Amino acid sequence: MSTDYEARLNELGITLPNAPAPAANYVPSVxxxxxxxxxxxxxQNENGLIVGKLGKDMEVAEAAAAAKTCAISLLAQVKSACGGDLNRLQRVVKLTGFVNSTLDFTNQPQVINGASDFLVEALGDAGRHARSAVSAAALPLGVAVEIEGIFQIKT
Structure with missing residues (x-):
């Protein structure tokens, strides 16, 4: 059975942006x-960076929405790495999510659920993955969430 991930994203009202360029001395994917x-x-979204610190000036629901934007950017990077063909994606293997939060904030998993739930909704079983959700005292540019991913693709 063939899966058209772009069509599913369109059904969800999601258009993948161009893959964000690296901001320092690294490559977007290997x-x-x-x-x-x-x-x-x-x-980040079309309006710019989504900044904030959980446990101080940002609520879990807002941060979960921010995590979803990270997942959208991850898919944009996968599409770019696959020569523009997102359907080469076989499955999401693992996400590692970092949440900009205070020392006493403990709901990192609920924040990263914003990315996990979106990937399962968009990709079905191929979106189910292993995961870590951890706190960070600070993230680049003051963003609320950063997520890295490991994906299996068709070669």
Whole structure:
């Protein structure tokens, strides 16, 4: 059975942006065999960076929405690495999510659920993945969330 991920994203009202360019001395992704490692994607949308610190000036629901933007950027990077063909994606293997939060904030998993839930909704079983959700005292540019991913792709 063939899957058209772009069509499913369109049904969800999602258009993948151009893959964000690296902001420093690194590459957006590295492919080894059928495994694609995608560098951390920060929370941002068409209006710019989504900044904030959980436990201080941002609520979980708002941060979960920010995590979803990271997942959208991850898919944009996968599409770019696959020569523009998102359907080469076989599955999401693992996400590592970093949440900009205070020392006493403990709901990092609920924040990263914003990315996980979106990937399962968009990709079905291919979106189910292993995951880590951890706190960070600060993230680049003050963003609320950063997520990196490992993906299996068709070679």
């Amino acid at each position: 492919q080894i065999g059928d495994t694609l490692y995608v560098s951390g994607q920060i929370s």
